[in-house]
Amino acid sequence: MRASLNWLKEYVDIDLTPVELADVLTMAGLEVESVIKIEEDLSHVVVGKVLSIKSHPNADKLSLCQVSIGDGTFPVVCGARNMKVGDKVPLALEGALLPNSMKIRKAGIRGEPSEGMMCSEEELGIGEDASGIMILEDDLVLGMDIVSALNLEDHVFDLNITPNRPDCLSIAGLAREVAAVTGKALKIPSIEVREEDGRVHDLTSVDVRDPELCPRYSARLISDVAIGPAPFWIRRRLESVGVRPICNVVDVTNYVLMAFGQPLHAFDFDLLSEKRIVVKRAKDGDTFATLDGLERTLQGDALMICDGEKPVAIGGIMGGLNSEVSVTTSNVLIESAYFDPSNIRKTSKKLGLQTEASYRFERGVDPEGVINALNITTRMIADLCDGKVAQGIIDQYPSPFLPKEIPLSIRRTNKILGTSLEKERVGRYLKAIELDNKNLDRDKLIVRVPPLRVDLNREIDLIEEVARLNGYDNIPTTTPLARVTSGRRSSAWVAEDKVKDVLISLGYYEVVNYSFISPKLITSLGVDVNHPFHKFIRIKNPLSEEQSIMRTTLIPGLLRTMKTNVYNKNSDLKLFEIGTVFFPNEEDKLPIEKRMLSALVTGLRYVEAWNFSGDEIDYYDIKGSLENLFRALDIRGCNFSCAGDIPYLHPGKSSTIMIGDTQIGFVGEVHSEVLENHDLSKTAHIFEIDFDLLVKHAFSEKKINLLSKYPPIYRDMALIVKEDVQSIDIYDAIIGCNNSLVKEILVFDVYEGEPIASGEKSLAYRIKYQSFKRTLTDQEVNKAHKKLVSKVLEDMGARIR
Amino acid sequence: MKEELEKLFGEALGNLKVAGEESQVTQVRTEFLGRKGKITALLRGLANVSPEQRPIVGRLANEIKLSLEEKIRESLASIQARKRKERLLHEKLDITLPGRRVPTGRKHPISEVCNEVIEIFLGLGFQISEGPEIESDYYNFEALNIPKDHPARDMHDTFYISDEILLRTHTSPVQIRLMEKQEPPIQIIAPGKVFRCDSDVSHTPMFHQVEGLMVGDNITFGDLKGILTIFLHEMFGAKTKVRFRPSFFPFTEPSAEVDIACVMCQGNGCRVCSSSGWMEILGAGMVDPEVFRIVGYNPNEVVGFAFGLGIERIAMLKYGISDIRLFFENDMRFLGQF
Numbered sequence A: 001m002r003a004s005l006n007w008l009k010e011y012v013d014i015d016l017t018p019v020e021l022a023d024v025l026t027m028a029g030l031e032v033e034s035v036i037k038i039e040e041d042l043s044h045v046v047v048g049k050v051l052s053i054k055s056h057p058n059a060d061k062l063s064l065c066q067v068s069i070g071d072g073t074f075p076v077v078c079g080a081r082n083m084k085v086g087d088k089v090p091l092a093l094e095g096a097l098l099p100n101s102m103k104i105r106k107a108g109i110r111g112e113p114s115e116g117m118m119c120s121e122e123e124l125g126i127g128e129d130a131s132g133i134m135i136l137e138d139d140l141v142l143g144m145d146i147v148s149a150l151n152l153e154d155h156v157f158d159l160n161i162t163p164n165r166p167d168c169l170s171i172a173g174l175a176r177e178v179a180a181v182t183g184k185a186l187k188i189p190s191i192e193v194r195e196e197d198g199r200v201h202d203l204t205s206v207d208v209r210d211p212e213l214c215p216r217y218s219a220r221l222i223s224d225v226a227i228g229p230a231p232f233w234i235r236r237r238l239e240s241v242g243v244r245p246i247c248n249v250v251d252v253t254n255y256v257l258m259a260f261g262q263p264l265h266a267f268d269f270d271l272l273s274e275k276r277i278v279v280k281r282a283k284d285g286d287t288f289a290t291l292d293g294l295e296r297t298l299q300g301d302a303l304m305i306c307d308g309e310k311p312v313a314i315g316g317i318m319g320g321l322n323s324e325v326s327v328t329t330s331n332v333l334i335e336s337a338y339f340d341p342s343n344i345r346k347t348s349k350k351l352g353l354q355t356e357a358s359y360r361f362e363r364g365v366d367p368e369g370v371i372n373a374l375n376i377t378t379r380m381i382a383d384l385c386d387g388k389v390a391q392g393i394i395d396q397y398p399s400p401f402l403p404k405e406i407p408l409s410i411r412r413t414n415k416i417l418g419t420s421l422e423k424e425r426v427g428r429y430l431k432a433i434e435l436d437n438k439n440l441d442r443d444k445l446i447v448r449v450p451p452l453r454v455d456l457n458r459e460i461d462l463i464e465e466v467a468r469l470n471g472y473d474n475i476p477t478t479t480p481l482a483r484v485t486s487g488r489r490s491s492a493w494v495a496e497d498k499v500k501d502v503l504i505s506l507g508y509y510e511v512v513n514y515s516f517i518s519p520k521l522i523t524s525l526g527v528d529v530n531h532p533f534h535k536f537i538r539i540k541n542p543l544s545e546e547q548s549i550m551r552t553t554l555i556p557g558l559l560r561t562m563k564t565n566v567y568n569k570n571s572d573l574k575l576f577e578i579g580t581v582f583f584p585n586e587e588d589k590l591p592i593e594k595r596m597l598s599a600l601v602t603g604l605r606y607v608e609a610w611n612f613s614g615d616e617i618d619y620y621d622i623k624g625s626l627e628n629l630f631r632a633l634d635i636r637g638c639n640f641s642c643a644g645d646i647p648y649l650h651p652g653k654s655s656t657i658m659i660g661d662t663q664i665g666f667v668g669e670v671h672s673e674v675l676e677n678h679d680l681s682k683t684a685h686i687f688e689i690d691f692d693l694l695v696k697h698a699f700s701e702k703k704i705n706l707l708s709k710y711p712p713i714y715r716d717m718a719l720i721v722k723e724d725v726q727s728i729d730i731y732d733a734i735i736g737c738n739n740s741l742v743k744e745i746l747v748f749d750v751y752e753g754e755p756i757a758s759g760e761k762s763l764a765y766r767i768k769y770q771s772f773k774r775t776l777t778d779q780e781v782n783k784a785h786k787k788l789v790s791k792v793l794e795d796m797g798a799r800i801r
Numbered sequence B: 001m002k003e004e005l006e007k008l009f010g011e012a013l014g015n016l017k018v019a020g021e022e023s024q025v026t027q028v029r030t031e032f033l034g035r036k037g038k039i040t041a042l043l044r045g046l047a048n049v050s051p052e053q054r055p056i057v058g059r060l061a062n063e064i065k066l067s068l069e070e071k072i073r074e075s076l077a078s079i080q081a082r083k084r085k086e087r088l089l090h091e092k093l094d095i096t097l098p099g100r101r102v103p104t105g106r107k108h109p110i111s112e113v114c115n116e117v118i119e120i121f122l123g124l125g126f127q128i129s130e131g132p133e134i135e136s137d138y139y140n141f142e143a144l145n146i147p148k149d150h151p152a153r154d155m156h157d158t159f160y161i162s163d164e165i166l167l168r169t170h171t172s173p174v175q176i177r178l179m180e181k182q183e184p185p186i187q188i189i190a191p192g193k194v195f196r197c198d199s200d201v202s203h204t205p206m207f208h209q210v211e212g213l214m215v216g217d218n219i220t221f222g223d224l225k226g227i228l229t230i231f232l233h234e235m236f237g238a239k240t241k242v243r244f245r246p247s248f249f250p251f252t253e254p255s256a257e258v259d260i261a262c263v264m265c266q267g268n269g270c271r272v273c274s275s276s277g278w279m280e281i282l283g284a285g286m287v288d289p290e291v292f293r294i295v296g297y298n299p300n301e302v303v304g305f306a307f308g309l310g311i312e313r314i315a316m317l318k319y320g321i322s323d324i325r326l327f328f329e330n331d332m333r334f335l336g337q338f
């Protein structure tokens, strides 16, 4: 909300600077987001008075005027005709530079001297009216500079009023707070309405059919109003708080809305059928044209203001075109009402229509302030539009709101705040914000809260007011008594830290991608509609299609990150992410959330340099990272088996990752088609692992083996096997020999090509033999090794190279 | 014979002095001490010396032999040392060439800051608690005293999955889930992702929060100030000015917004802090009795406080980042700087 300092000063004395006032408001819970200084550079423009007007001898359309500024009179040649002798006008004298860049100089116009210029609002840059010279209020002092004469200098506060404080959504409401915290008196003027002939009850009637949704409806009637622009000061004020001026009657209702927080509406009385008001619910599907020119479809719970036959406004939200005040209007009915907040909010949400009125009604206006606002509005319209006010007020208010009486325990106040405030002091604080209170017993006060304060309903609400008025800064800063707790992190957190540390030490960068992605990215993986990745959850109101589904895999995000970086000429990447993926669940249940660990590597293993060769990363790099990871997490029994049918991976260069019988993820080269779908030309390798399963198998207990005191003996064996034999098969065959002396098996060479025949390959193993009991002799190791080799040859159909 | 011995000794020392190579030194040994060496030869004539003189000459001969051996060893050692020195001087590396550094990665700045926050609170006796990222309307709003059709819902631009299921807009639902299944005392923090449909330089539709909750029977607003002041001093330095000002959250009362003196201008006022000298850093308050009632606690017996802070916000202040979207673009030129 915006508030003008000049306007505020009308209701409360302020001797603080704008910055100090902003600080006071902020520390009282009314956060000032910014203070904007409004200034007009209009030096050499002063208040003048037209002494005479003669026609210009050489030009029909111009006139010669004498304009006085009190201690001097200037001849002015002028093209406008709206001023008359005796009018006060803004006079720009020599040296003035107007906002439209016009420089004022003494000059001759068609042979007549002209020493200044009378200006329109538009020429002064302070309003839109360009139709003629601006005519000033008669009581302004001649010669006064225009900026102070029109009070053009101001400060506007941009406030962030929290939803609990609708009472502060007005200048007077803010003034009340300023008065409370600065100790100054509030100066809300009392208003008297001059009523003339005709009784309102004879001329019209109001029938509230739904008092639950409309607990109070009041109205007055003003006849013979002259519609035109509102006076400059009203328009200026409205503009300062961001409201566009329309015409005098509407501007007054908006002025009172901004000043006192009560939304009002003016109907063209002659457009109301049967000259009466009926307040009732809409019929489902009714349509209605609102003031903004849109045709709106209503639902049955919208509250409508109707005349004898049709709706004329959506109650508390917006008026209708069919009863709008216009230049032809001469009689107006002014509505001031209180509507049920939650119903206003519902209707406003359904219509997607939020107005200054609905914003206040849905938060709650002061039901007891309805009549005062109506009277101020009426009086201002009568004064400014020459209207005649009918006698009496219509006020449908069957069950008045009563002040709430809330007990407040001082002991509890101090217990919650950690203070030691005395009862008298608490009572004083509350009185400062117009909350009457008296002693209930030794400990308690009974506090009377006017309906205006919709946020104060319980003891705790009053405790907050006490804290606020005492100042949060004045509440002692303490620390709670310590309790001894076990502060260990859960194993998931420890595992996450460890995983990150391992991957980072292996050169991986952590990335964080959005949890929502485009459904196209799932399709880009080449998976069919039955694949689990396709069972995604849609967001009902996404920001864009690009972010419209919850991710079912982290891979698309990593591919996107790869693309971003390749585009920026970073093509050697090692990335990982730990994040949640989402899958649908049974109806009425929350979706299934799984935490995944995924990684992507692409480009060179190491950037080529004097000390590194520039080799491309391959499958064994990413597999090695995983092996390191499992080692760090003490995960045993992990193996990689052929994947073959994972659509987004290379069929020959991919595997599933198993721990025992449980599949925990996959690893492999990204399928070239997927890369093409992402406009990527370089190959990449990825893995994705179910992080929760990983954690489940992590940190298995360790038993440390004794160290052998006896030396090991190594023996090599180079085999020639069919090319589709996997190294794991030979490994298994060696283990299958059940020789307890075999302590380590190392593949030290893999070779295909000359002189090995095509269709075959050579694998070479180094086997470590060692005993815990004695030093092995060459002889016995030779014997054991020979036996082992012949068994492996037999099992694998291999031969010695 | 004595004189002859001394003369040979002198001659041998002279030879050693000019010996520059190991071979020349060993040559001295052979020449004087070898089986056919000059000293050895001379000593063969020891038998001819008078019996009274014999022990004296014998001792002298021994001394000379030992001394010469010693000199030979010294000479060898010094020649070897000189040669090693010469060799090492030739083995000089260009030590300014870059090392064989296996490049390491980095944590994402959000993880980094999040961990820092967590560490501070773990140190204060808090434990970590977590909850789902997709939540029900009940846990995200209603149980936190934000009924449907309440204007406070305007404070959260919510992504919906269905009428009742949504992407959590804050980590506060974790409070409710925990209190539902655990009796006080409670002292937890809940880090995690949250979502709001908003996107510009200072908003991303996803960001990270850490929620805190402390519930017991003797916890005060003063304690809330104390804990958060300790946290902010740990995070931003012990001299950081902190202020608490009234605000509104439906699930806390009294509620507070916590500011620190602007890190850009040290509180003098600049563009970043809209001239106020302060920067909003977190929201907090005493848990509203209504929330206690909803989770089945007795609001007359338990008190507590809750707070919530944005990780990106802290990271932006710490590292001087002005565009929040950078965190989620994962551009290596950005990530590589941390």
Ligand SMILES: [Zn+2]
Pocket (backbone or CB within 6 Å): B262, B263, B264, B265, B266, B267, B268, B269, B270, B271, B272, B273, B274, B275, B277, B278
């Ligand atoms: Zn600043």
